[in-house]
Amino acid sequence: VSPPTIEDVARAAGVGVGTASRALSGRPSVAGTTRARVQAAALELGYRPSPAARALSRGRTHTLEVVVPLATRYYFVEALRGIEEGLAASEYASDYALVIRTVERAADRDRAFDDRDVRVRADGLLLVSVPPTPRLVTWLARADVPAVLVDAEHPGLASVAVDHEAAAAGAVAHLVRLGHRRIGFVDRPREPWLAVRAARAAPSGPASQPAARRRGYRRARAAAGLPAIPDLERLTNYGPQGGAAALAALLRLPDAPTAVFVGSDAQALGVLDAARRAGRRVPEDLAVVSYNDVELARYLGLTTVRVPIRAMGRRGTELLLARLATPGAPPVQERLPTRLVVRLTSGAPGRAAPPKA
Amino acid sequence: VSPPTIEDVARAAGVGVGTASRALSGRPSVAGTTRARVQAAALELGYRPSPAARALSRGRTHTLEVVVPLATRYYFVEALRGIEEGLAASEYASDYALVIRTVERAADRDRAFDDRDVRVRADGLLLVSVPPTPRLVTWLARADVPAVLVDAEHPGLASVAVDHEAAAAGAVAHLVRLGHRRIGFVDRPREPWLAVRAARAAPSGPASQPAARRRGYRRARAAAGLPAIPDLERLTNYGPQGGAAALAALLRLPDAPTAVFVGSDAQALGVLDAARRAGRRVPEDLAVVSYNDVELARYLGLTTVRVPIRAMGRRGTELLLARLATPGAPPVQERLPTRLVVRLTSGAPGRAAPPKA
DNA sequence: TTGTAGGCGTTATCAG
DNA sequence: CTGATAACGCCTACAA
Numbered sequence A, B: 001v002s003p004p005t006i007e008d009v010a011r012a013a014g015v016g017v018g019t020a021s022r023a024l025s026g027r028p029s030v031a032g033t034t035r036a037r038v039q040a041a042a043l044e045l046g047y048r049p050s051p052a053a054r055a056l057s058r059g060r061t062h063t064l065e066v067v068v069p070l071a072t073r074y075y076f077v078e079a080l081r082g083i084e085e086g087l088a089a090s091e092y093a094s095d096y097a098l099v100i101r102t103v104e105r106a107a108d109r110d111r112a113f114d115d116r117d118v119r120v121r122a123d124g125l126l127l128v129s130v131p132p133t134p135r136l137v138t139w140l141a142r143a144d145v146p147a148v149l150v151d152a153e154h155p156g157l158a159s160v161a162v163d164h165e166a167a168a169a170g171a172v173a174h175l176v177r178l179g180h181r182r183i184g185f186v187d188r189p190r191e192p193w194l195a196v197r198a199a200r201a202a203p204s205g206p207a208s209q210p211a212a213r214r215r216g217y218r219r220a221r222a223a224a225g226l227p228a229i230p231d232l233e234r235l236t237n238y239g240p241q242g243g244a245a246a247l248a249a250l251l252r253l254p255d256a257p258t259a260v261f262v263g264s265d266a267q268a269l270g271v272l273d274a275a276r277r278a279g280r281r282v283p284e285d286l287a288v289v290s291y292n293d294v295e296l297a298r299y300l301g302l303t304t305v306r307v308p309i310r311a312m313g314r315r316g317t318e319l320l321l322a323r324l325a326t327p328g329a330p331p332v333q334e335r336l337p338t339r340l341v342v343r344l345t346s347g348a349p350g351r352a353a354p355p356k357a
Numbered sequence C: 001t002t003g004t005a006g007g008c009g010t011t012a013t014c015a016g
Numbered sequence D: 001c002t003g004a005t006a007a008c009g010c011c012t013a014c015a016a
Helices: A006-013 A017-025 A032-045 A051-058 A073-089 A106-112 A134-143 A164-177 A209-223 A240-251 A265-277 A309-325 B006-013 B017-025 B032-045 B051-058 B073-089 B106-112 B134-143 B164-177 B209-223 B240-251 B265-277 B309-325
Strands: A063-068 A097-102 A124-128 A147-150 A158-161 A183-187 A233-235 A259-262 A287-292 A303-306 A333-335 A339-341 B063-068 B097-102 B124-128 B147-150 B158-161 B183-187 B233-235 B259-262 B287-292 B303-306 B333-335 B339-341
Touching: A006 A017, A006 A032, A017 A032, A051 B051, A063 A073, A073 A097, A073 A124, A073 A309, A073 B073, A073 B097, A097 A106, A124 A309, A147 A309, A158 A309, A164 A183, A164 A209, A164 A259, A164 A287, A164 A303, A164 A339, A183 A209, A183 A240, A183 A265, A209 A233, A233 A240, A240 A259, A240 A265, A259 A265, A265 A287, B006 B017, B006 B032, B017 B032, B063 B073, B073 B097, B073 B124, B073 B309, B124 B309, B147 B309, B158 B309, B164 B183, B164 B209, B164 B259, B164 B287, B164 B303, B164 B339, B183 B209, B183 B240, B183 B265, B209 B233, B233 B240, B240 B259, B240 B265, B259 B265, B265 B287
Parallel strands: A063 A097, A063 A124, A124 A147, A147 A158, A158 A333, A183 A233, A183 A259, A259 A287, A287 A303, B063 B097, B063 B124, B124 B147, B147 B158, B158 B333, B183 B233, B183 B259, B259 B287, B287 B303
Antiparallel strands: A097 B097, A303 A339, B303 B339
């Protein structure tokens, strides 16, 4: 009752295991008739090669591991889609299996890069939005598994990234151009899975998106001659509730802002809602620009920064496959452009119609 | 330069490989000092057990395979979240690796269940929203891998499902109770990955969600004494564009409907938009009830059927782990309840305030 | 408690 | 072109 092995197939076909292996693996040096016989026998017996045995023998698992935070939902799915696209469109063998590993807490991340944690040993590693800690970097060096960072960067490591700081600065500059001077900033705090165990986080540690956006926000302010005003910067929970709370706090300020830059569309949702409940019209009383450009942003008329996470996933996969195919190649670092998508909430001139489907 | 094997560890610790294996695997019959010595040696050498060798030797891969359609995005992520929850909360060893396999086209599905397709051979299989075709059923029987269907059912197979027909009927009944008689139906056609290769699809083939919803729609009509009117039923592309097109068509009817039941929130988005552009107020001129209750539904005030996909994923995982732990156990079939979430778009009495964050 | 040896299913090597 | 046979790295009886 145990599943048939290649030996069973060989016996049924009246050949040796070596020949059976070659015939089934599509190796050239096998006579046509022999190959046909072996294949027929395999089909007859319902033979299925053992991936474990094959991996052990070949030394490769034909598997890619993807490490992603699950928290930013849409972002995650889009990245995954991009990865699948990259796999499907590849010029190399693309039938890699994908092992997904989600990290939501710091513990998950630590476990993910713990030598004692034995899972599938992948041929390659794709790290999505997981800024490399020093620990991770040494782990990567030791594990000598080709890795590509997606939406993150580190010297010496292959990556496909985006300049979040510049993107944020551009968004804020847009508000400045529209005449705003009191511009608030709403974002989430450092992600939980980025938490550093000890307090010895490097001062210029792995860049998180929120940190990069804040730098961009400040830079744009400075460029416009605006001073830094701590009260205008609000770090709050991810999601609409957080955004709503942040805006409520901003509106209570003596000098309430006339515009806000929000670090995610999800928080912007709450911002819009809180504005409406406070009787502020958007964009007349309050201009809103957010970040990511998730699918629903267009339905809300959200002016937002388009982050090409899907394209990053795709390109990252391509780079990984290329490195897998050419082991010697040096790690490539690429950057993809972002783009401010101007819709209604920023009150851009010349736009007044409701969003279209 | 090749990675250290257990033999290296054994040598370094001055013991035999057997002892090293037992010490590292946490087996009881090892002296405390010996174990410590082995573990120290392993740490020193940076030893990482080979999953492939372990899988080959143990006969288990410690891996779960999840087959999901990627098309319905939110649905997919939620199911995955539920699966992770189930894994994390399990009373059994929960450190299974997850191999994700997405099927978007019929070819993907065929490949997924092709004997010649060698990927990681998982210890268990979780099929999310993939109704079992006859072919799949026989494959499952042959592969003798414990499997659990999530959001699908089949006689003899373990499953966690939902009664989509009843849920749809309930949604339509709600509209009937509100006094509507001309009730339209908008849904997507059979999913592409369900396409049957030959035309020999069983008449009552694997139930797709759209099919179940349509049955529910018709049943509710019949229960209300309403005749079936083919013109009122529109199958259109998934997504807002499809929904918008469908509503436009419905509004062109001589007897335009005063209410619509839409098979997905994504399509409902387009329906709302098309209604607005046509000058129809919601819910005064047109009541809308949709399906799934995705996150953004509350922000749009959508009345919709809540489908507990996350809970299904979680429960399915629990069932799978239980079966893995107790091979003899018979397949369990469970159903989870759905619930109509009444918000604004259905015009339910006593609700007039804008949606709250 | 510990060491030794056989086997898991495949691929690769190397004679025929 | 084909058939034995030795790895691949680990686990697990079996013996000591």
